[in-house]
Amino acid sequence: MILQYLTQEFEHEVNSTRKLLQAIPEKDLGYKPSEHSWTMGELAQHIATIYYWYVGALTRDVYDLAADNLERGDTNDIKATLALFESNVEKARTALNSLTEEKLKDNWTMKVGDRVVLGPMPRGIVARGFLFNHIYHHRGEMIVYLRATGNKVPGMYGPTYEDSKKG
Structure with a gap:
């Protein structure tokens, strides 16, 4: 049952992520809010890359x-x-x-070479925390980047602030 919910959430949120990435104008890809931040282009690419990590997290x-x-x-x-x-x-x-559902209970570990950087923890926790929530976190950052550069934020969970000010 949990897997069914994760799959439905994945499909819904992919559409929201797509809307957000499509709202990024080429002219602002170099925007960087601080010296410690990624550029808008780097952040967008990171969001796109997290979906690749599903393979390693869910199949290994x-x-x-x-x-x-x-x-x-x-x-x-x-x-x-x-x-x-x-x-x-x-x-x-x-x-x-x-x-x-059984595989969601299996332990999973992330390494970089010989160094363990995450885990071991149940794969279901990895799906929620490392994959789903990780994307949501960075989408929130991207919304701030878009607003800071004067761009429209697409509605992902209903109308945005900009939408509510129309008419």
Whole structure:
């Protein structure tokens, strides 16, 4: 039952993420709110990349980021980032559809080489915390970037502030 809910949430939220990424104008990809922040293009690419991590998180017991290689493209090309997003969503969907309720209980670990950076923890917790919530966190950042650059934020859970000020 939990897996059914995760799958439905995934499909709904993919559409929201797509709307947000499509709202990013090429002209603002270099915007960086502070010296410690990513550029808008880097943040967009990170959001698109998280969907790739579904494969390692949902199909492997130990996911070694150092052994994985994902071609990301130019962070200053929003079309490339959108293509990366769409490709990674398909991979994520396949990984999610391969799961069973039993596999959600299996322990999972993330490593970078020999260093454990996350886990071990049950895969169901990984799906919620490391994958779903991670995307939501960075989408929130992207909303701030869009507003800071004077761009319209798309409605993902109903009308936005900008929508409520019309008419």
